[in-house]
Amino acid sequence: MKVLEFSRIQEKVYEYEHSSGLKAFVIPKEGYNKVYSTFATYYGSINNCFIAPGEKSETKVPDGIAHFLEHKLFEQEDGSVMDKFSKIGAQSNAYTSSTQTVYLFSCTDKFDENFKLLLKFVQNPYLTDENVEKEKGIIAQEIRMYEDNADWRVFFNLLNALYVNHPVKIDIAGTVDSISKITKDALHKCYNTFYHPSNMIIVVVGDVEPQTIFSMVEEGIKATNYPGEIRNIFPDEPAHHNKKLVEQNLAVAMPQFHMGIKDNSTVSGFDLIKRSIALEILLSMLMGRSSVLYNELYNDGLINQGFSCDVSLEESFGYTVWGGQSKEPKEVAKRITEQIQIMHKNGVDKKSFERIKKAHEGRFIRSLNSPENISHEFIPLFFKGAYFFEYAKVYEELTVEDAQKIFTDHFSLEPSLSIIWPMKT
Amino acid sequence: MKNIKITSVDKICEKNGISFFHVESNKFKTVLIDIFLADPLDKKRAVQNALIPHILKRGCSRYPTQQELALRLEELYGASINGGVSKFGEYQIVHLNAGFVSDQYTVNKANLFEEVGDILFEILTEPVIKDGMFNEDYFQQERENLIQRIRSRVNNKMYYSLERCMEEMCSDEPFAVYRDGDEEGAKALTNQELMFRYEQLLSRSPIYVYISGNVSDEQIQKFIDKFDALKRESIISLPPIKVKKEVQEIRHIEEPMDVSQGQLCLGFRTQIEAGDPMYYPLVIYNGIFGGGVHSKLFQNVREKESLAYSTFSTIEKFKGLLVACSGIDISQREKAEKTITDQLRAIENGDISDYELEATKKSLETGLKSMQDSQGAMVSFYFSQNLSGQNDSATNYIDKLNAVTKDDVVGVAKKITQDTVYFLTSLSGEGERREEK
Numbered sequence: 001m002k003v004l005e006f007s008r009i010q011e012k013v014y015e016y017e018h019s020s021g022l023k024a025f026v027i028p029k030e031g032y033n034k035v036y037s038t039f040a041t042y043y044g045s046i047n048n049c050f051i052a053p054g055e056k057s058e059t060k061v062p063d064g065i066a067h068f069l070e071h072k073l074f075e076q077e078d079g080s081v082m083d084k085f086s087k088i089g090a091q092s093n094a095y096t097s098s099t100q101t102v103y104l105f106s107c108t109d110k111f112d113e114n115f116k117l118l119l120k121f122v123q124n125p126y127l128t129d130e131n132v133e134k135e136k137g138i139i140a141q142e143i144r145m146y147e148d149n150a151d152w153r154v155f156f157n158l159l160n161a162l163y164v165n166h167p168v169k170i171d172i173a174g175t176v177d178s179i180s181k182i183t184k185d186a187l188h189k190c191y192n193t194f195y196h197p198s199n200m201i202i203v204v205v206g207d208v209e210p211q212t213i214f215s216m217v218e219e220g221i222k223a224t225n226y227p228g229e230i231r232n233i234f235p236d237e238p239a240h241h242n243k244k245l246v247e248q249n250l251a252v253a254m255p256q257f258h259m260g261i262k263d264n265s266t267v268s269g270f271d272l273i274k275r276s277i278a279l280e281i282l283l284s285m286l287m288g289r290s291s292v293l294y295n296e297l298y299n300d301g302l303i304n305q306g307f308s309c310d311v312s313l314e315e316s317f318g319y320t321v322w323g324g325q326s327k328e329p330k331e332v333a334k335r336i337t338e339q340i341q342i343m344h345k346n347g348v349d350k351k352s353f354e355r356i357k358k359a360h361e362g363r364f365i366r367s368l369n370s371p372e373n374i375s376h377e378f379i380p381l382f383f384k385g386a387y388f389f390e391y392a393k394v395y396e397e398l399t400v401e402d403a404q405k406i407f408t409d410h411f412s413l414e415p416s417l418s419i420i421w422p423m424k425t
Numbered sequence: 426m427k428n429i430k431i432t433s434v435d436k437i438c439e440k441n442g443i444s445f446f447h448v449e450s451n452k453f454k455t456v457l458i459d460i461f462l463a464d465p466l467d468k469k470r471a472v473q474n475a476l477i478p479h480i481l482k483r484g485c486s487r488y489p490t491q492q493e494l495a496l497r498l499e500e501l502y503g504a505s506i507n508g509g510v511s512k513f514g515e516y517q518i519v520h521l522n523a524g525f526v527s528d529q530y531t532v533n534k535a536n537l538f539e540e541v542g543d544i545l546f547e548i549l550t551e552p553v554i555k556d557g558m559f560n561e562d563y564f565q566q567e568r569e570n571l572i573q574r575i576r577s578r579v580n581n582k583m584y585y586s587l588e589r590c591m592e593e594m595c596s597d598e599p600f601a602v603y604r605d606g607d608e609e610g611a612k613a614l615t616n617q618e619l620m621f622r623y624e625q626l627l628s629r630s631p632i633y634v635y636i637s638g639n640v641s642d643e644q645i646q647k648f649i650d651k652f653d654a655l656k657r658e659s660i661i662s663l664p665p666i667k668v669k670k671e672v673q674e675i676r677h678i679e680e681p682m683d684v685s686q687g688q689l690c691l692g693f694r695t696q697i698e699a700g701d702p703m704y705y706p707l708v709i710y711n712g713i714f715g716g717g718v719h720s721k722l723f724q725n726v727r728e729k730e731s732l733a734y735s736t737f738s739t740i741e742k743f744k745g746l747l748v749a750c751s752g753i754d755i756s757q758r759e760k761a762e763k764t765i766t767d768q769l770r771a772i773e774n775g776d777i778s779d780y781e782l783e784a785t786k787k788s789l790e791t792g793l794k795s796m797q798d799s800q801g802a803m804v805s806f807y808f809s810q811n812l813s814g815q816n817d818s819a820t821n822y823i824d825k826l827n828a829v830t831k832d833d834v835v836g837v838a839k840k841i842t843q844d845t846v847y848f849l850t851s852l853s854g855e856g857e858r859r860e861e862k
Contacts, residue, residue, distance in 0.1 A: 109794075
């Protein structure tokens with residue numbers, strides 16, 4: 001067992017490695033009633049083509065299969081796992097992103113029982129032809145729900161504008177058509193490839209004893225040997241964007257827009273969080289609440305309070321994205337693109353950089369109240385080789401010169417634009 | 426697991442119709458200040474109240490533009506100031522809020538509570554005014570934003586349908602007013618009327634102030650004393666909300682929109698007020714009917730019949746309404762409606778398993794205990810309790826829920842009457858796909 005301390009933010013991480021290669025973490029939260037536990041695999045919607053350990057040929061699977069598998073794991077031979085959690089007062093759930101699948105529960109009582117159940121069900125898939133077929137109807141409604149969701153559509157349309165080939169552009173749940181092709185065998189193949197303990201981690205956040213948790217992990221995880229490397233195959237992605245503009249009409253009151261730039265860097269570990277924080281600060285400097293541009297756009301009635309920015313950096317893809325609602329999204333896009341050019345000319349201002357860095361550090365500290373948030377941030381970062389709490393170190397070390405370099409590199413591409421227009425009446 | 430800790434909310438004092446509370450806990454890294462101003466829900470006033478927090482957020486005498494304010498908040502470790510309105514039954518609540526890191530996490534142990542508290546108080550009491558009116562640009566811009574916000578309610582189809590169903594149920598009652606008011610009202614509103622409403626709100630509304638986090642008594646007292654500067658007149662009393670209403674016949678409302686999924690909402694009158702002892706069995710009833718994965722709706726509409734991904738029921742506590750919502754394939758409407766009403770009949774007939782009852786109680790208990798781990802959730806809970814006059818502590822509330830029996834739930838079921846069926850459907854009345862441009 002190893003302990004990492006982050007004194008600036010008064011957080012600790014206890015880490016333990018199981019003989020199978022699985023890593024487990026405990027993040028203590030003194031005085032908290034709730035314990036939030038997650039069991040995650042580094043497997044998401046983008047892993048649709050791979051060479052399984054010990055094999056020579058590629059396996060190609062239908063889009064949406066990682067998410068489908070997430071749904072199916074909740075069904076066990078003796079009934080629904082969710083029911084078992086509810087019976088002992090826990091709330092269970094799961095989510096699938098482009099790069100990971102996470103199973104979780106939160107409880108205020110009977111932790112041991114719940115935790116054993118989490119370990120057990122994730123390690124024991126129960127798939128039959130019938131239960132696979134039945135799930136297709138439920139997931140089809142989930143897909144339909146997202147089709148009507150303008151926030152979701154405007155974002156995925158942007159990913160389509162950014163990426164020519166990379167599977168991140170494909171909806172996480174797939175399409176009604178692609179999921180119809182999912183079979184029991186394909187699900188087993190994905191499970192056996194990506195749910196080996198060496199590709200998974202466990203994170204527990206709450207007022208718990210780390211040693212107790214690790215003993216349960218020791219007992220509850222099947223001791224199997226490392227099967228070898230999973231080779232994920234991603235198509236070649238050109239450096240340029242796929243499209244400048246993607247437009248769609250939906251039943252919304254006001255146009256919605258997203259803009260973004262793809263990040264062609266290949267960083268991981270500490271460098272990845274450094275780049276990610278630098279990009280977040282740069283976005284705030286360009287178009288955050290205190291920027292000249294935001295205030296001009298706001299005062300001209302071109303954006304509203306809903307306008308926001310985000311950064312996502314993964315090992316095989318990355319992007320910055322920003323957007324909201326606007327009467328004239330194309331005018332907003334033009335002005336933002338101009339502002340990026342102005343920053344290219346004037347450079348990154350040190351004083352604003354330091355002030356905004358301090359604000360971002362404060363928001364990071366504020367986010368540490370929430371066990372859910374800590375887990376949600378911790379898991380993907382660990383898969384990418386970094387610890388979430390190292391953010392604190394980045395805020396100490398990151399200089400305006402670092403930010404300048406990252407700005408020049410990332411913002412060399414012109415942003416693409418995705419617009420959802422209201423239906424024509 | 427260690428012993429459960431329940432944070433108490435202490436009422437510090439009440440003067441001039443302003444109540445101050447401290448939610449004291451050292452486990453959080455943040456401090457929150459929440460200010461609530463309450464007003465009876467009224468069509469004309471709703472739109473005015475809805476605009477006020479957004480104009481206030483634009484600036485105050487020391488920081489007269491939102492850019493200057495944003496710059497200052499960034500220096501204060503990214504403190505945030507937010508505001509808006511919400512609807513609790515037939516009360517409308519204007520809300521201003523500040524959140525920031527506890528002083529111990531600042532580099533030189535800054536006094537953020539005093540700094541941010543001062544700004545929040547100035548936002549509330551010293552808006553940017555010229556010739557006795559709000560800055561005209563701010564007024565115009567925020568009124569336009571408000572109109573857009575009202576129109577944008579359609580964006581989230583599930584919440585839109587749920588709220589529309591409840592509005593239709595109460596079409597001739599104050600409850601029918603949307604929390605942000607209506608577009609026509611917004612268009613007709615003048616700066617002068619708004620200033621008058623703002624002054625009324627400050628001088629006559631009941632005000633509730635919640636301070637959460639690690640703040641000393643002296644700091645809090647200093648903040649409370651600032652409110653002495655408010656000119657308070659006779660404080661309005663919030664009228665009781667009429668909950669009991671007989672249903673003559675079930676109304677059917679269909680709203681066509683360009684959607685690919687239908688939203689089916691069944692609205693019911695429970696005839697149970699928040700202060701009624703039957704309120705606790707009603708909460709359990711809702712849990713069994715559609716409050717979580719163990720519920721009848723989830724188990725039958727979703728798991729058994731594969732009709733929906735999202736299916737749940739919810740209570741509007743202040744108005745005694747119950748609504749069951751499901752996102753369904755448009756062609757499955759009849760089957761879905763029947764499956765939902767079958768669940769209702771089942772509860773009425775006492776067909777409630779031990780599992781359903783126990784899982785409901787446990788899930789509510791877990792929720793209430795987990796609430797103690799979020800400052801925002803505690804403030805929402807205690808404020809709502811205060812407003813409804815229930816004043817249960819979390820522990821008290823858990824005990825009352827755990828005491829509910831199956832018979833109590835059946836007793837509730839017999840009081841519940843269906844009122845309205847609302848269906849958000851596609852323009853053609855069939856499932857359809859749109860093409861990208």
